[in-house]
Amino acid sequence: MNTESLQKLYTEMLLVRRFDELCLSLKTRDQIYSGYHPYEGQEAVAVGFCGLLNKQDILLSTHRPHGHAVAKGVPVESVLTEMMGRQTGCSGGLGGGMQYLDIEHNFYCGSIVGSNLPIATGFGMAIKQQKLDRVCMCMFGDGASNTGAFHEALNLAAIWKLPILFVCENNQYAEAMPAREFVSCERISMRARGYGLEEITVDGNDVEATRRVATDLLARIRKGEGPFLVEALTYRLRGHYVGDPEATYRTREEVDAWRAKDPLLRTRTTLLNDGVDASGLEALDQNIKAKLTALEAWALEQPFPTLEQSIDHVTIPLTQQGGCACL
Amino acid sequence: MSVITYGEAIRQAYREEMLRDKNVCLMGEDVGRWGSLYRSSKGLLEEFGPEQVKDTPISEAAIAGCAVGCAALGMRPIAEIMYIDFITIAMDVMVNHAAKWPQLSNGKLKLPIVFKTQGGAGRRNSSQHSQSLENWFVNVPGLIVVMPATPYDVKGLLKSAIRDDNPVVFIEHKALYFEKGEVPDEEYLIPLGKAEVKRAGTDVTIIATSWMVLFALKAAAQLQQEGISCEVVDPRTLWPLDKQTLVQSVKKTGLCLVVTEAPEEGGWSGEASSVIHEHCFSTLKKPVKRHCSIRTGIPYGPVLERQIVPGDESIMKAVRELVKGV
Numbered sequence: 021m022n023t024e025s026l027q028k029l030y031t032e033m034l035l036v037r038r039f040d041e042l043c044l045s046l047k048t049r050d051q052i053y054s055g056y057h058p059y060e061g062q063e064a065v066a067v068g069f070c071g072l073l074n075k076q077d078i079l080l081s082t083h084r085p086h087g088h089a090v091a092k093g094v095p096v097e098s099v100l101t102e103m104m105g106r107q108t109g110c111s112g113g114l115g116g117g118m119q120y121l122d123i124e125h126n127f128y129c130g131s132i133v134g135s136n137l138p139i140a141t142g143f144g145m146a147i148k149q150q151k152l153d154r155v156c157m158c159m160f161g162d163g164a165s166n167t168g169a170f171h172e173a174l175n176l177a178a179i180w181k182l183p184i185l186f187v188c189e190n191n192q193y194a195e196a197m198p199a200r201e202f203v204s205c206e207r208i209s210m211r212a213r214g215y216g217l218e219e220i221t222v223d224g225n226d227v228e229a230t231r232r233v234a235t236d237l238l239a240r241i242r243k244g245e246g247p248f249l250v251e252a253l254t255y256r257l258r259g260h261y262v263g264d265p266e267a268t269y270r271t272r273e274e275v276d277a278w279r280a281k282d283p284l285l286r287t288r289t290t291l292l293n294d295g296v297d298a299s300g301l302e303a304l305d306q307n308i309k310a311k312l313t314a315l316e317a318w319a320l321e322q323p324f325p326t327l328e329q330s331i332d333h334v335t336i337p338l339t340q341q342g343g344c345a346c347l
Numbered sequence: 348m349s350v351i352t353y354g355e356a357i358r359q360a361y362r363e364e365m366l367r368d369k370n371v372c373l374m375g376e377d378v379g380r381w382g383s384l385y386r387s388s389k390g391l392l393e394e395f396g397p398e399q400v401k402d403t404p405i406s407e408a409a410i411a412g413c414a415v416g417c418a419a420l421g422m423r424p425i426a427e428i429m430y431i432d433f434i435t436i437a438m439d440v441m442v443n444h445a446a447k448w449p450q451l452s453n454g455k456l457k458l459p460i461v462f463k464t465q466g467g468a469g470r471r472n473s474s475q476h477s478q479s480l481e482n483w484f485v486n487v488p489g490l491i492v493v494m495p496a497t498p499y500d501v502k503g504l505l506k507s508a509i510r511d512d513n514p515v516v517f518i519e520h521k522a523l524y525f526e527k528g529e530v531p532d533e534e535y536l537i538p539l540g541k542a543e544v545k546r547a548g549t550d551v552t553i554i555a556t557s558w559m560v561l562f563a564l565k566a567a568a569q570l571q572q573e574g575i576s577c578e579v580v581d582p583r584t585l586w587p588l589d590k591q592t593l594v595q596s597v598k599k600t601g602l603c604l605v606v607t608e609a610p611e612e613g614g615w616s617g618e619a620s621s622v623i624h625e626h627c628f629s630t631l632k633k634p635v636k637r638h639c640s641i642r643t644g645i646p647y648g649p650v651l652e653r654q655i656v657p658g659d660e661s662i663m664k665a666v667r668e669l670v671k672g673v
């Protein structure tokens with residue numbers, strides 16, 4: 021990858037990282053109420069995969085969605101204020117940190133682990149049947165690969181040859197459950213074989229690798245060769261949620277060893293070796309930080325949804341009016 | 348007597364039952380290492396080992412299914428579904444199998460399972476983690492449905508549920524785990540299907556479930572000062588329903604308000620209301636009134652959630668309307 025392209029990916033990862041840090045800080049100030057799952061350490065997956073999608077492509081995310089959303093290009097304003105429960109959020113502040121939709125940007129996420137995989141098959145089917153120039157990407161974790169939904173969705177997508185890229189973001193843990201104990205096979209990508217799909221694994225902390233694999237697979241999907249399942253090996257550097265009892269499932273040493281493999285650190289080193297100058301990278305970072313500081317100030321001013329808004333759109337007016345004599 | 352939290356009461360119930368019977372086992376996501384989301388099984392993995400306390404993968408269908416299979420061979424599983432919102436994934440096993448096999452065996456097969464979960468709002472968890480879905484189970488023949496509101500009740504009822512030979516859906520409330528209450532130091536059981544009058548009164552009966560019981564009691568204390576005497580009745584078990592205790596109370600007061608966190612449409616609140624109408628028609632001064640959550644997804648954030656779900660203020664308002672017509 022040429023230096024310019026890599027620097028662009030680096031900048032995107034930096035945005036995801038700084039955005040996550042801002043969320044963390046807002047969470048500690050109780051401006052994010054629940055369901056904030058930190059993303060630090062996994063940026064090369066979001067940027068490598070989700071960052072490659074066009075606006076009209078579908079992205080189905082998880083309970084840890086903000087990295088995916090920001091990388092896809094969902095406006096940071098609407099992601100952040102959704103997490104803060106403000107009207108300007110993509111779901112009007114009614115969804116919160118782990119369940120929201122941005123219809124314009126084709127972004128969907130939810131907090132029921134595994135449920136997005138079967139739903140992806142519907143998007144895939146519609147895209148294929150209606151011959152749309154779009155693809156569907158579905159993100160999920162190592163833990164989600166143990167749900168029945170995962171298996172049903174992969175089989176259906178495979179027999180119907182749907183244009184879907186299933187991306188397993190294996191960050192080694194599902195809450196306190198280590199993948200090494202709770203997943204029956206050594207690699208989650210091995211499960212693809214059971215559905216007649218290729219076994220593809222990528223270093224999820226290497227943004228050049230994730231982008232290369234994403235580019236290749238999306239091109240093949242657009243040619244009708246889908247679906248694919250790819251496992252990206254990465255690591256959740258922070259707790260499952262802020263303040264989780266980490267000591268019950270992993271050691272400090274393990275976390276530190278992965279910190280050394282931080283995707284941002286790695287890319288930065290490559291860039292510096294390629295002759296990019298450190299002050300330039302520093303300036304990039306300062307620029308992002310300044311933007312996010314302004315974003316935060318703006319976000320804190322945004323109004324909360326009203327009671328009326330929170331009971332609107334539950335059931336839209338019936339197509340055939342006049343049948344119901346409600347009291 | 349000791350004062351303990353609801354969460355600790357659950358832990359004590361597990362412990363006592365696991366000590367008493369090796370066949371009692373708890374399984375679910377992070378019930379071992381983490382001791383459950385609200386630490387209600389903290390320390391049990393260390394004490395009882397992985398045969399009695401099992402961490403499972405994220406596999407709700409398998410958790411429920413495994414419970415049915417092992418119960419058929421004489422074990423007494425407690426299958427924990429972390430949030431009732433995820434029970435949708437376990438529904439097939441619960442509704443089509445756990446609730447049907449005992450009957451299909453002509454009574455030869457017992458399925459002593461506790462499907463244990465927690466529901467409701469109150470922790471700012473938004474619409475996929477705050478629902479009240481108990482009504483679905485009340486409508487399935489073959490399932491017992493329990494919803495305890497206090498530390499005393501949760502301990503005594505959980506022990507009974509574990510010892511019962513029927514599949515029991517045991518629904519805790521996420522806003523209650525840190526609530527404290529008195530619990531006897533010696534062993535006790537509370538029979539399933541037994542309501543309790545939580546506060547005696549003469550003017551109006553408030554039938555409330557789970558978290559709503561706490562608000563009903565608060566409202567009753569306030570209303571007393573306004574000269575309205577409320578009797579608060581907690582059915583504790585939604586099915587089988589202790590109709591007698593409910594009916595007795597309403598025959599005395601002549602007015603009844605049913606309060607649930609689940610929206611009223613198609614819900615147990617309608618069942619309770621109907622039971623009262625059928626049995627107290629001649630003594631009722633007015634039709635039974637229901638006060639339930641607004642029919643919407645529970646919104647995120649601290650403020651709206653409390654406006655959607657009934658609370659002491661809104662219960663007081665509903666009682667005043669019922670009693671005084673204002």
Ligand SMILES: Cc1ncc(C[n+]2csc(CCOP(=O)(O)OP(=O)(O)O)c2C)c(N)n1
Nearest residue numbers: 084131132133161162163164193194195433
């Ligand atoms: C069906 C369901 N079961 C359980 C949960 C509780 N839960 C939330 S996140 C999580 C872990 C998910 O692990 P993984 O899929 O690896 O994603 P990660 O959190 O690592 O991003 C669990 C068990 C849930 N939200 N949905």
Ligand SMILES: [Mg+2]
Nearest residue numbers: 161162193194
């Ligand atoms: Mg994981």
